Amino acid sequence: MAEQSLAPGNDDAAHGFSESVARGAHRLGAYKDEYEVARLLTDPDLEAQTLGQVPGAARPTYRLHPPMLRSAGMSKKISIPLAGRPALVALAGAKRLRGTALDPFGRAHVRRLERALLADYVATVARPADGLDALGYDTAVAVAETAEIVRGYEGVKLGNVAQYVQARAELGHPVSAEVAGLL
Template sequence: SPAAARALAGLGAEASDELRAVVARRVDELVAYQDEAYAADYVRRVEAVRDAETLQDGTPTDPAPEPLALAVARNLFKLMAYKDEYEVARLALDPEFAAQLDEDWGEGAVARLQLHPPALRALGMKKKISFGPKAMPAMRALARMKRLRGTPLDVFGYAVVRRVERELLDEYRALVDELVDDLRRTGPAGRDATWRGTAVALAELPDIVRGYEEVKLANVERYREEMARLRAALG
C-alpha cells in the first residue's frame, strides 16, 4: 500500500534483502493495526539498530551482518501489535478471514467469536461473550476506535494485562535505544562475539511472552527474570 511504502522508505538502502522482507511484511500490519506514523516509528527504530550494527570505524561493512536488527525487527513488531480488543475486532472483519472460513468450512459458513475481554472480567463477568454475524456492526465500530488505544479514553487499556503490554513495549524500546547507544559509542568492532550474542538473545526475549491473560502474565515474569540475567551478563 502507499502508506506502507512511505513507512518502509525509512529503512536504509543498504539493508539486506532479508531484513527488508522481514520489515516489509510487518509494516503493512502496523499501518492497519494503528496508523502510518506507528509503522514509521517501527521502521525508524529497526534502521537505527541496523545502522549502529553495521558500522565499523564509521564505514558500512560489506556484507553487513544484521542479526541484531533482524531480532529487533521481529520482536519489536510482536510487542507493538499485541492483540487487544480493537485488533481482535479488526481481524474478525478481515476479508482474508472470511475467505479462509469459506475455504475451510464451505461457502456461507458462519463464525462465532467467543471473547472474554479483561476489562469486563475485572467487572465480574465470568463467562465469555459470543459474537455472531449480528454483532459485526459493533465490531466495525470497535475496530474504528483503535485510535483510542493507549489514551485515557481507552477503557480496555485499564485492564492489568493491557497495562503490562504497554509497559513491555516501553521497556523494550528503552533496551533497543541502550544497545544502539552502546554500539555507536564503541562500534561493533569494540564488542566481542559474546557481547553480540547476548545482545541478540536480549532482543529475542519477547518470544517468551506467549498466551493470553494469566498465562501471558506468568510468562512476563519469566521474561523479566531472563531480561535481568542477560542485562547483567551484557555488562
C-alpha cells in the same frame, strides 16, 4: 553503524542485533487487544473463508470471552449473533483510541503492562546500540532476543512476561521499575 563496524566487509555477519531488535519491537508492539480481535472477526476475507468451511451455516455467532467480563467474574464465553457485527466493526474502527486517555481498555492491567514492556524494551536496546563492541555484542543480541519470549493473550502472556523478566535479569539487564511494578 556501530554494529557494522564489528564485522567490516561482512555485512551479513553484523545484522544479528538489528534483526533481533526489529523482531522484538514487533513482538511487543503488535499485541492482540480488543480492537485487533474485532478487526480480525470482521475481516470480509476471513469471514468468507470461515463460512466456506462450515457448509450450511445459516446463523453464525461470535463466541467471545472479553477480558472486561472475565474480570467482572463471568467465567464463560458469550455468544454474539451476527446482528452484533456492526458493534464489532465500530470497535475495530475505534483502534485510533488505543493508548489514549479515551481508550476504554487501556487502563486494564495487561494493556498497561504491554505499553510499559514496549517502552522499556526500546530504551534497553537503544543503550547497547549506541556503543556496541565485540565483547558486548553477543549479550546485546541475547537481550534483544528476549522479547521473543512474550507471546500469548492475557494469562498466558502474563506467565511469559515473568519468564522474560527472569531472562533479562540473568543477562544482567533487568526490566525497568515500571515494568517490575506491574508484575
